[in-house]
Amino acid sequence: MRSITALARRFRLDVNTGTEGAPVWVQVGNVYDLELKKKATIQKSQDYDDGGAEGNQKTGYSWALNFAVRRAVSVAGAYDVGQEAIRVKDKELGAANMAQVRWYDRTTGEEGVSGWGCVEWSDDKGKSDDLASASITLTGNGPLTDIASPL
Numbered sequence: 001m002r003s004i005t006a007l008a009r010r011f012r013l014d015v016n017t018g019t020e021g022a023p024v025w026v027q028v029g030n031v032y033d034l035e036l037k038k039k040a041t042i043q044k045s046q047d048y049d050d051g052g053a054e055g056n057q058k059t060g061y062s063w064a065l066n067f068a069v070r071r072a073v074s075v076a077g078a079y080d081v082g083q084e085a086i087r088v089k090d091k092e093l094g095a096a097n098m099a100q101v102r103w104y105d106r107t108t109g110e111e112g113v114s115g116w117g118c119v120e121w122s123d124d125k126g127k128s129d130d131l132a133s134a135s136i137t138l139t140g141n142g143p144l145t146d147i148a149s150p151l
Contacts, residue, residue, distance in 0.1 A: 011103050013067065014028065030083070036113070112150075120137040
């Protein structure tokens, strides 16, 4: 059987608007670009027993979730609840700047990740006939955790 390439839009992004102990997951609407970037911390581990070959060992990693959203307004004049839960944290410092998010494959349920990150929100500039959008980076604070799809 011939395979079909998966679509990038299969992922859904949620933000926790509750607490870590009692999470309330809200979908972040109108996401149109989502990219997880991870960078390994590699330390040299060469010793005299390596016969002159370089040795390396992964000792840690950092991560960032970059995504973009369309800033649609409801008929009632409100922005997306999930987007707003993240946006309001941008101006805060310390723990108040942190957002817990999860993203997962809504089609197969096989890929799911959760983590905490520092929020950076930037409204994208545009011409008068552009759609309003924003670019968001969540810089990881702690590990990424694999999760089962909640769907």
